[in-house]
Amino acid sequence: MKRILITGGAGFLGSHLCDRFIKEGYHVIAMDNLITGDLRNIEHLFKLENFEFYHHDVSKFIHVPGELDYILHFASPASPIDYLKIPIQTLKVGSLGIHNCLGLARVKKARVLIASTSEVYGDPLVHPQTEDYWGNVNPVGPRGVYDEAKRFQEAMTMAYHTYHGVETRIVRIFNTYGPRMRLNDGRVLPAFIGQALRGEDLTIFGDGSQTRSFCYVDDLVEGIYRLLHSDYAQPVNIGNPNEITIADFAEEIIKLTGTDQKVIYKDLPKDDPKQRKPDITRAKEILKWEPKVDRAEGLKTTYAYFKEFSKERLYDEAKHREF
Incomplete structure (x- = not known):
């Protein structure tokens, strides 16, 4: 049985990856310090013999x-809400964290x-x-704390690949959505809903x-799975190139939820990207993947x-008030 370590395993994407590799017959070790992760995302896996959870900060040994x-x-x-609130931890997990992972990979x-991100492109030209x-x-x-952490992470990964011969893969993830996102994480889709x-x-x-391109989590996980098992070491964009403006997306959410809310406008945050759409030619050619x-x-x-x-949270809050 192949053994895989997934850092950030209790997070949105990490937990879905845990599910996928359990399904594929792997022994999965999830590691998370739970700053932004949630054990509820993986609690269904704790009963399995081929699943382990380490409560640990990957920025440490x-x-x-x-x-x-x-x-x-x-x-x-x-x-943005998270990395603006904990900027030092964000930088550390993209530097010390990747260094620890690469060192472990070299030994093992x-x-x-x-997991890199489309944010390495910044506000693209x-x-x-x-x-x-x-x-x-x-x-x-x-x-910058998030963007540069990811850019450094890519550079460190390629250095270990080039100078130590470590087998490495880099996925650049574009906007992804699906179950287990947090309603209060500040990203546009959960914010609207x-x-x-x-x-x-x-x-x-x-x-x-401004535009975004939203990829459903199952499609993203499939792309990551294929990239991991490929022979390609350069970065690969994984995302959905179906682009939509934020204004049109807001109307989609209003229609989906059956609400009659108005749309209000506020100032755009500094350095917020105006456009975001992946070119997935490389993923199509090398991984035979598309959403x-x-x-x-x-x-x-x-x-x-x-x-x-939301129903579960309201129930939990009501029970808490009883005590």
């Missing part, structure tokens, strides 16, 4: 006994796949974004003309999850 075949480094705050002779584009990032702006569920007006930052889940279908599933989650 990592020890995993026994053989290890693969490492997926997905530990990192990933939303394991293959490493790191090239559209759509190809892997050959170097980006337009402000290193000292508010988003959260406001709709609470009966609040939907808030658009900027004039709404399959239509946005309407994915949003329906995600909204159903958020509605149920």
Whole structure:
């Protein structure tokens, strides 16, 4: 049985990866310090013999006994609310964290796949974004702690690949959504749905003309799985190139939720990207991958999850008040 370590395993993407590799017959070791992760995302796996959980900060020395075949480094705050609140931890997990993972991979002779992001492109001057584009990032702006952590992470990974011969893979993840996202994480999709569920007006930052491209989590996981088992070491964009403006997306959410909220506009945050659309030519050619889940279908599933989650949270708060 192959053994895989997934850092950030209790997070949104990490927990879905745990599910996928359990399904594929792997022994999965999830590691998370739970700063942004949630044990509820993986509690269904605790009863399994081929699943382990380590409550540990990957920025500190990592020890995993026994053989290890693969490492997926997905530990990192990933939303503006998180990385603006804990900027030092964000930088550390992208520097010390990846250094620890790569060192462990070298010792264990394991293959490493790191979660990079479309944020390495910053506010892009090239559209759509190809892997050959170097980006337009402000290193000292508010988003720099996340953007530069990911860029450093890529550089460190390639250094270990080049100079130590470690088998490495780099996935650049574009906007992804699905069950287990947090309603309060500040990203546009959960923010819109959260406001709709609470009966609040939907808030658009900027004039709404900026664009995003939303990929359903199952499609992303499939792309990551294929990349891990490929022979390709250069970065690969994984995302859905179906681009939509934020204003049009807000209207989709209003229609989906059946609410009659208005849309209000506020100032665009500094360095917020105006355009975001992946060029997935490389993924198509090398991985034979492209997204399959239509946005309407994915949003329906995600909204159903958020509605149920909101009911559970209200129930938990009511029980707490009883005591």
